[in-house]
């Protein structure tokens with residue numbers, strides 16, 4: 001009896017394995033020029049353009065030490081985030097994912113290579129001090145430019161093992177094998193797969209020549225061989241990068257990955273969905289997720305997007321966020337995550353950054369586990385008016401933005417079916433055409449039953465969607 005129990009217990013332990021944690025931080029967008037002195041135009045490097053002047057006015061009063069909804073991150077905000085991560089969790093910490101866009105947006109040519117390098121070095125030093133004895137694994141974003149791969153590899157040499165450096169200095173991608181465990185992490189350089197308008201600058205990162213071939217800098221053939229080998233060795237895989245496939249959930253259906261590469265990415269994930277345990281991206285600055293389906297329409301894989309550290313985004317602001325994942329270290333199975341955030345106006349008012357838990361995934365949405373199927377069901381609940389899921393998702397999407405700021409940018413007044421539909425379609429349709437199809441087909445059904453307040457808004461939304469669909473996102 002006791003023996004049976006012990007056997008069962010050891011079996012359970014072997015199956016469940018050890019619990020580990022990792023942080024995911026993304027889109028820091030450090031602005032070295034941020035200053036609380038002076039007017040809006042000189043307050044930060046990336047003051048929003050005149051189009052947004054009307055929207056800026058309201059939160060002008062919120063300008064402060066830890067940042068502003070119209071500006072990228074000041075150093076004080078980044079330091080407070082690092083301090084918070086250090087104090088909040090260190091036990092069982094396995095590694096840190098840092099998915100790019102470390103530098104302020106649109107600084108473009110205005111920021112010298114020396115200044116870029118200095119910003120990247122200061123951020124690297126800060127993370128190095130924060131996570132002593134742990135590995136921070138960086139993925140490149142489209143704003144991490146002007147510094148070449150060799151310089152970046154030197155900067156990150158204490159985190160990247162020699163095998164990783166080999167491919168990193170070639171074109172910014174690499175893989176980390178957790179030898180004692182059975183999972184590996186693949187870091188993509190999504191800059192190589194962006195739309196032409198986005199990719200003008202990124203290619204300066206490592207090379208002066210743009211590679212417009214089917215397989216820029218050999219990343220596809222490398223990626224596929226890594227996945228194939230992982231399957232042979234019975235490893236599970238995390239895929240990590242900056243720009244995810246699919247369309248933006250803040251702006252209206254804008255894509256960032258080049259269509260050809262977007263399609264190929266989805267095909268690849270379908271092919272290897274049996275070994276992929278998670279996909280982790282940033283870029284949109286919002287708290288959201290995506291579900292990938294196979295050819296028969298069954299959910300087979302998921303992507304999580306962690307919200308940005310910077311409070312500013314093209315499609316509307318958010319509170320600064322940090323995310324802690326909990327996982328099973330033998331298999332890589334993701335068990336849950338806890339989303340942390342900073343209430344920016346409150347921090348500025350108090351002169352003290354008090355990072356807090358915003359929510360934990362399973363509890364927040366009452367999910368049994370994280371899987372493609374449970375996340376598909378969650379997205380489905382967005383469209384059900386008697387379910388709380390969309391209201392919760394919507395609050396988390398902008399990281400609990402204060403109501404008065406949210407109303408300027410968000411769904412417009414009380415949540416309505418059209419807004420939920422837009423989010424439902426971005427979560428479940430990962431290319432611009434299927435997004436448009438999803439949105440318009442459901443929207444017509446909705447419009448015919450909707451009340452007269454919703455209808456004009458819907459028409460406007462649909463119109464702007466059609467106009468904006470081709471506008472490329474430049475984040």
Ligand SMILES: *[C@@H]1O[C@H](CO)[C@@H](O)[C@H](O)[C@H]1NC(C)=O
Pocket residue numbers: 032115118119122
């Ligand atoms: C980087 O850190 C050094 C040393 O603290 C400081 O003097 C410098 O101003 C910082 N530069 C930037 C761009 O943050």
Ligand SMILES: *[C@@H]1O[C@H](CO)[C@@H](O)[C@H](O)[C@H]1NC(C)=O
Pocket residue numbers: 148150151206
């Ligand atoms: C990268 O930049 C460094 C410093 O500017 C330079 O010495 C090196 O030749 C560059 N490497 C490549 C591959 O462009």
